[in-house]
Structures are given as structure tokens and as C-alpha cells.
Amino acid sequence: IFPPMNYRPNxxxxxxxxxxxxxxxxxxxxRVWHLYFQYYPHAPEHxxxxxxxxxxxxxxxxxxxxxxxFPDASRYIFSGSVVVDHDNTSGFGDGTRPPVVALYTAHDxxxxxxxxxxxxxxxxxxxxxxxxxxxxxxxxxxxxxxxNPGIRDFRDPKVIWDAERGRWVMVLAAQDRVHFxxxxxxxxxxxxxxxxxxxxxxxxxxxxxxxxxxRVEQVHGEPPPPDAELKWVLLVSLxxxxxxxxxxxxxxxxxxxxxxxxxxxxFSRPANRSGEAVPPVFVSRAPSRQALDIMRSPYAWLDWGxxxxxxxxxxxxxxxxxxMIGWMSxxxxxxxxxxxxxxxxxxMTIPRQLILANTAVSGYVLKCHPPEEIVxxxxxxxxxxxxxxLNFDGxxxxxxxxPIATLIESGQLDLTKAVITVKVRQMTPLGxxxxxLCNEDGEQLEITHHxxxxxxxxxxxxxxxxxxxxxxxxxxxxxVAPITxxxxxxxxxxxxxxxxxxxxxxxxxxxxxxxxxxxxxxxxKSPYTMLLYSADVPDSTYAIDANExxx
Ligand code: FRU
Numbered sequence: 001i002f003p004p005m006n007y008r009p010n011x012x013x014x015x016x017x018x019x020x021x022x023x024x025x026x027x028x029x030x031r032v033w034h035l036y037f038q039y040y041p042h043a044p045e046h047x048x049x050x051x052x053x054x055x056x057x058x059x060x061x062x063x064x065x066x067x068x069x070f071p072d073a074s075r076y077i078f079s080g081s082v083v084v085d086h087d088n089t090s091g092f093g094d095g096t097r098p099p100v101v102a103l104y105t106a107h108d109x110x111x112x113x114x115x116x117x118x119x120x121x122x123x124x125x126x127x128x129x130x131x132x133x134x135x136x137x138x139x140x141x142x143x144x145x146x147x148n149p150g151i152r153d154f155r156d157p158k159v160i161w162d163a164e165r166g167r168w169v170m171v172l173a174a175q176d177r178v179h180f181x182x183x184x185x186x187x188x189x190x191x192x193x194x195x196x197x198x199x200x201x202x203x204x205x206x207x208x209x210x211x212x213x214x215r216v217e218q219v220h221g222e223p224p225p226p227d228a229e230l231k232w233v234l235l236v237s238l239x240x241x242x243x244x245x246x247x248x249x250x251x252x253x254x255x256x257x258x259x260x261x262x263x264x265x266x267f268s269r270p271a272n273r274s275g276e277a278v279p280p281v282f283v284s285r286a287p288s289r290q291a292l293d294i295m296r297s298p299y300a301w302l303d304w305g306x307x308x309x310x311x312x313x314x315x316x317x318x319x320x321x322x323x324m325i326g327w328m329s330x331x332x333x334x335x336x337x338x339x340x341x342x343x344x345x346x347x348m349t350i351p352r353q354l355i356l357a358n359t360a361v362s363g364y365v366l367k368c369h370p371p372e373e374i375v376x377x378x379x380x381x382x383x384x385x386x387x388x389x390l391n392f393d394g395x396x397x398x399x400x401x402x403p404i405a406t407l408i409e410s411g412q413l414d415l416t417k418a419v420i421t422v423k424v425r426q427m428t429p430l431g432x433x434x435x436x437l438c439n440e441d442g443e444q445l446e447i448t449h450h451x452x453x454x455x456x457x458x459x460x461x462x463x464x465x466x467x468x469x470x471x472x473x474x475x476x477x478x479x480v481a482p483i484t485x486x487x488x489x490x491x492x493x494x495x496x497x498x499x500x501x502x503x504x505x506x507x508x509x510x511x512x513x514x515x516x517x518x519x520x521x522x523x524x525k526s527p528y529t530m531l532l533y534s535a536d537v538p539d540s541t542y543a544i545d546a547n548e549x550x551x
Pocket of ligand 1: 021022038049078079105155156207208310
């Protein structure tokens with residue numbers, strides 16, 4: 001039996017001990033990426049929250065640092081953000097290095113206990129600062145910098161520098177909406193406006209917002225020029241109320257004039273050319289009605305899987321890079337994950353680079369892609385390339401999908417830490433094809449592209465992926481992401497591409513260059529060692545490009 005300690009990911013950050021949830025205070029300074037996180041070091045459970053700290057220079061190796069912020073009974077350190085105060089607007093600087101300033105939610109556990117759960121007024125916004133680049137911190141004596149106006153869930157400040165107006169802007173979750181505030185010095189905050197009541201998904205409490213501007217991509221795959229159209233993106237996590245139940249992150253694209261955020265009328269609705277599903281000619285397992293409903297969700301989701309929550313961006317990133325990290329879990333089952341037996345719980349997604357595209361079918365779409373540091377870390381001498389065509393001899397199988405090609409045999413590539421890009425051309429408009437990531441214990445993660453159905457959903461089924469017993473909510477429902485085939489090459493041929501970012505206990509699937517992303521935790525008994533490809537149509541051409549991440 002594969003002991004739980006081997007569930008430790010290779011290059012996704014996880015704390016050595018204890019519990020971790022949201023990423024906090026992400027920032028970049030002096031060639032170092034800083035990641036703070038919701039942390040309870042004493043047990044793998046959500047306890048009095050600290051801010052843990054880790055750093056990386058390359059997004060692949062993370063070094064755990066001493067704990068940054070400690071709680072006391074009347075102040076649990078909930079989520080928040082960090083800015084680099086280059087001009088010392090806060091006045092905390094000592095003239096040597098710019099102060100690094102954290103705005104976080106102080107959650108008063110004593111008050112909460114006295115009046116039940118998260119009572120009104122338990123959450124205020126507080127400030128801490130560091131004069132050594134983020135290692136050691138002092139709490140500001142004038143806390144709170146933003147008192148509670150009588151709102152139950154009032155938390156997770158994200159602060160950004162509004163260069164156009166030369167001031168700081170804070171976006172804060174206030175139960176079922178977000179509030180915007182501005183400040184000249186990070187210590188005094190003035191209310192600007194609110195957004196979101198009655199707009200977007202509201203199946204749960206709004207949490208961990210983020211606000212940032214982006215230039216719109218002009219040519220697919222190329223960085224936008226400096227004069228490209230500028231749009232603002234607002235991210236809002238909510239729990240519960242995600243498309244698959246539990247936690248998820250939605251986004252809005254629009255404009256921010258320094259005071260108000262106004263969403264575009266049309267953005268990122270899944271392409272859905274016609275309503276009803278056309279029954280596929282030959283599919284072993286048609287997507288369920290539930291999956292089709294999920295695919296038609298009217299909201300814009302950052303990730304169509306279940307395991308990417310509270311995603312926020314790095315502040316002060318070089319070259320205006322927009323890079324984010326999410327907590328790779330879901331409140332539906334986060335507390336029950338089997339790694340707890342080894343004393344730790346929680347891991348982050350890989351950092352993701354954002355692209356904002358304006359598409360003919362869906363309007364503005366926020367795409368994400370593994371950053372250069374990860375996809376570019378391939379050792380060219382170890383790169384594996386394969387290509388082939390699946391040809392059936394004789395009649396097609398009547399039921400079930402036959403495993404037709406083993407693309408990567410066991411041992412050739414270490415699938416516990418690999419990036420695999422597969423391009424598929426399929427010569428008939430109906431049917432489906434499927435990838436299986438499997439091990440020798442008969443466990444498998446199924447990724448099926450039903451490209452004969454409107455919306456052409458990709459369905460990811462982890463019912464047989466490994467240990468699913470720890471929570472009824474883990475294996476169901478299937479994750480489903482609608483995609484647009486990249487190329488409609490004539491009437492009977494379409495092309496799509498898949499990038500699988502694999503680590504021991506997770507599979508992040510980037511579809512069509514990041515048009516959609518599906519993040520899934522998996523807990524197989526032994527690592528997946530094979531990737532199988534199969535199709536239910538006679539002519540299907542695949543090309544694979546794979547390598548393991550060098551650590
Ligand atoms: C989101 C969240 C935040 C809160 C933190 C507490 O997962 O609920 O809203 O600040 O976790 O750990």
C-alpha cells in the first residue's frame with residue numbers, strides 16, 4: 001500500500017506540517033516570489049490562523065520560511081494581501097529598503113465565541129509591516145485600519161496600487177458583494193463603492209476578491225503590445241455555490257474608473273450554439289444531464305474543476321506579469337483529505353500566468369497557462385515526442401472504449417512530475433475520445449472530450465482515480481468544461497489540445513492553450529505510470545510532447 005506520506009507533491013507547495021488553506025500576501029521583490037498562506041502549524045486542521053511563509057525563485061522549488069504572523073485569542077490572522085510601498089507612503093520605512101505592508105483580516109475569535117459563529121463585527125482589517133523584505137513583521141499599533149460596519153463576513157482585503165490615480169485601492173469581500181476603498185497611506189481608508197449584489201453567482205458567501213487591469217491579447221500566443229485595449233478583471237471566490245458544489249472562483253471583466261467597477265455586458269459565457277445535446281453515435285459513457293447543466297452555467301469560472309479556490313495574484317510582479325496561485329482544495333472535503341494521516345493538509349496550484357482574450361463567440365475570456373518557468377523547464381534531451389494515427393482493423397467495438405495506444409510506457413517518463421501536451425485531430429464530427437491516466441492498481445483518471453456534442457465538453461471523472469472514500473462529495477459530480485475546438489478543419493475534422501500538469505496528487509488540465517482549466521486532486525495508491533489514449537472513431541490523430549519537470 002502506498003503510504004499517505006508519499007502523497008507529498010513534488011513541486012506544488014505544501015506545508016511540512018499542519019494545515020494550509022488560502023494563499024495570502026503574494027508579492028515579488030528582488031527576484032524572489034513570496035507566498036504567505038493561511039496556516040495552522042500544530043495539527044492538520046483549521047485552527048487559530050497564522051500566516052505561514054514560503055519563497056521561490058523559479059516557481060518550482062519552494063522554501064518554507066519562519067511563520068510571518070501569529071494569532072492571539074482576539075486576533076486570528078485571516079486572509080489578506082501584501083504590497084511593496086516603494087514611495088514609503090505609509091511612513092513605516094526607515095530609509096533603507098521600501099517597507100512591505102500586509103493588510104489582513106483580524107478575526108476576533110473571542111467575540112465570535114461569545115455570540116456564535118461569525119457574529120456581526122468580529123472581522124476588521126488590520127495592518128502589519130516588515131522592514132526586512134517580508135521576513136519579520138510588526139503589527140501596527142493603530143489597528144484596526146478598517147473597523148467593521150456591522151457586516152457578518154467582512155474580510156480578505158486585497159490591496160493594489162492604482163497608478164493612474166496615484167493611490168492605493170482595496171477590494172474587500174462583504175458577505176454577498178465586494179467593497180472598494182482607497183487610501184493615500186495604507187493606514188486610513190475611505191469607502192468608494194460596492195459591487196455584486198444580485199450579480200454573478202451567489203450560492204454562498206463571497207470571499208478572497210482580487211482586482212487588476214490587463215491588456216487584451218491581440219495575437220494568440222503573443223504578449224499584447226503596450227497600447228492594447230486595457231480591461232479590469234474582478235475575481236471573487238465563493239463558498240459554497242461553485243458549479244460542482246462547494247468552493248469556486250468566478251470572475252467579471254469590465255472597467256474600473258478608480259471608484260466604480262462596471263462589468264461588460266457580454267463576457268465569457270460558454271459557447272453554446274444550440275440548446276439540446278445531440279446523442280453521440282458511439283460513446284461508452286455519455287455525459288450525464290448534470291454534467292451538461294454544469295457546462296451551461298451562465299457564470300464565468302476561473303477553473304472548471306473542484307480544486308482551485310481563493311486564487312489571487314502576485315503584487316509587484318516584474319514586466320506587468322499577471323501570475324496567480326490558488327489553494328488546490330475545496331471546503332466540501334478539505335478537512336478530510338487523506339494526507340492528514342501524515343500530519344499535513346493543503347497544497348497550492350502551480351502559479352498560473354493570465355491572458356485576457358476577446359473572443360468572437362464568448363466575448364472576454366480570462367485564460368490561464370502554466371508560466372514559462374514551468375513549461376520551459378524541460379530538458380530537451382529527455383523530451384519524448386510521439387505521434388500516430390489510430391486505425392481500427394475490423395468492426396468497431398460495440399461497447400466500452402478499447403485502450404488503443406499506450407503513449408508513455410511505464411518508466412520512460414516519471415509521471416509523478418510531468419507536463420504533457422497532446423494535440424488531437426479527429427476526422428469525424430461525432431463521438432468522443434478519451435485519455436486515461438492510470439496505474440498498475442487499476443486506478444484511473446478519465447478525461448473525455450465529447451466533441452460530437454454542442455459545447456464539446458471535456459469531462460473529467462475521478463470516481464476510479466484512487467482513494468475517494470474519505471468524503472462522499474469528492475468523486476461526484478464529474479468536472480466538465482466546455483471548450484471550442486481550436487480548428488474546425490473542414491466538416492469532419494476538428495483539433496483540440498490538452499496540457500496535463502501532473503504531480504503525485506494532482507492533475508491540472510489546461511485545455512486549448514488555457515481557454516479552460518480543470519484542476520483535480522487525486523489520491524491513487526501508487527503513482528500513475530501510464531497515459532492511454534483511445535477513440536471511438538476510425539481516424540484520430542494524436543501528437544504528444546512530454547517531459548518531466550526537472551527538480
Ligand atoms: C476562504 C476563507 C477566507 C478567510 C480564510 C480563513 O477560504 O474562508 O474568507 O479569510 O479562509 O482561513
